[in-house]
Amino acid sequence: MNVLCVVAHPDDEILGVGGTLARHANAGDDVHIAILSNGVMSRYDSDEAAQSEIDERSMRAREACEIIGGSVEVCDFPDNSFDTVPLLDIVQTIEGEIKEHNPEIVYTHHHGDLNVDHELACRATITATRPLSDSCVDRVLAFETLSATEWAVPKSSNAFQPTTFVDISEYHNTKMDALRVYERELREPPHPRNPVTVKKNAQVWGAKSGFDAAEPFQLLRETR
Numbered sequence: 001m002n003v004l005c006v007v008a009h010p011d012d013e014i015l016g017v018g019g020t021l022a023r024h025a026n027a028g029d030d031v032h033i034a035i036l037s038n039g040v041m042s043r044y045d046s047d048e049a050a051q052s053e054i055d056e057r058s059m060r061a062r063e064a065c066e067i068i069g070g071s072v073e074v075c076d077f078p079d080n081s082f083d084t085v086p087l088l089d090i091v092q093t094i095e096g097e098i099k100e101h102n103p104e105i106v107y108t109h110h111h112g113d114l115n116v117d118h119e120l121a122c123r124a125t126i127t128a129t130r131p132l133s134d135s136c137v138d139r140v141l142a143f144e145t146l147s148a149t150e151w152a153v154p155k156s157s158n159a160f161q162p163t164t165f166v167d168i169s170e171y172h173n174t175k176m177d178a179l180r181v182y183e184r185e186l187r188e189p190p191h192p193r194n195p196v197t198v199k200k201n202a203q204v205w206g207a208k209s210g211f212d213a214a215e216p217f218q219l220l221r222e223t224r
Contacts, residue, residue, distance in 0.1 A: 001029040002136075003070075004103035006094055006125045008036050008082070008117035010061040010074065011182040015198065016143035017107045018068055018175035019168025020215050024105075025069025026171065033065055033072045034097045036090065036121055037079045060181050067178040073097065082120040087127070090120065094128035102136045110218060112158025113148040122220075131223050138224070141217040146192035146201060162216030165209035172202055172213040 003024045007013045013021070013033045025031045038054045058074045065072040075093055078084060098106075108125040109118035122142060129137045141164060144150070149160050168175065176195060179186070187193050192201075202213040209216075 001027075001105065002101055002103045003029050003031045004097060004101055004106045005031070005033045005070075006036070006097070006106065006108040006121060007033065008109060008115065008121045009079065010035050010038065010057050011064075011179070011185045012109070012118070012145055013061075013072075014064055014068070014175060014178045014182065015193065016109070016145045017215060017217075018064075018178050019171040019202065019213070020107070020166045020217075021070055022068040022171040022174040022178075023166065023168060030101070031068070031070035032097070032101045032103070033061075033070050034094065035061055035072060035074045036082070036093065037077045037117060038074060064178040064181040067181065068174055077117075080115070080117055082117045087120065087124055090124035091127045094124055098128060098137065104136060104138045106137055106140045107217070108140070108142055110142045110144055110149050110160045112152050112160060113145060114152040115145075115148045118145060118148055126220060129221065131221065135223075139222045140220040142220050143215065143217055146198060150192065160216075161218060162205075163219045164217040165205060165211070165214045166217065167206070167209075167211040167213075168202060168215055169206065169212040172199070175202075 005013050021031050061072050106129055109122045111122040129140050144160050205216045206212050206214040
């Protein structure tokens with residue numbers, strides 16, 4: 001089975017779906033991650049000032065993906081500014097990843113996240129995976145991203161309501177090892193993007209679904 005994960009920034013892939021991707025890889029599935037932005041430029045005034053951190057974060061993305069057993073491509077859409085570029089450009093980039101990797105399953109962000117890049121990554125993914133007769137994609141699932149999903153403006157239309165739960169009990173340590181690669185993006189407690197919180201969150205979702213640890217997903221589309 002081929003698996004594609006489409007995320008906005010480096011570390012989103014581990015925070016949201018790292019355990020599930022590790023499980024796929026362990027089962028022999030081909031796992032590829034498309035990271036649409038370097039996740040850095042919004043912190044700097046110029047490309048030159050940001051370049052060293054861009055290089056470092058791209059290196060960390062490759063290291064984290066190696067830990068979970070996947071490959072990765074880091075694109076260069078503007079950080080926290082996906083709304084400043086044509087959505088079609090993002091859609092076509094994702095379509096290129098789909099054409100290259102032929103995934104049956106695609107994972108992406110929840111559409112109701114606070115972060116605009118997450119929201120538009122989801123919208124572009126849904127567009128790129130529309131169920132055409134020649135599409136290879138059977139399922140599209142959205143995941144939560146701590147400090148983005150739960151911090152959104154609360155309304156019924158953007159609530160994260162998971163319908164699918166994946167047992168990551170045997171892969172949670174792998175997820176945490178990969179997450180520690182992004183140490184500069186982690187925060188001290190109390191903060192959602194903290195290793196202790198991430199671990200407890202997986203345990204809570206596991207308790208709700210009958211596992212020691214789980215990752216939750218909202219099924220966006222399935223064709224059979």
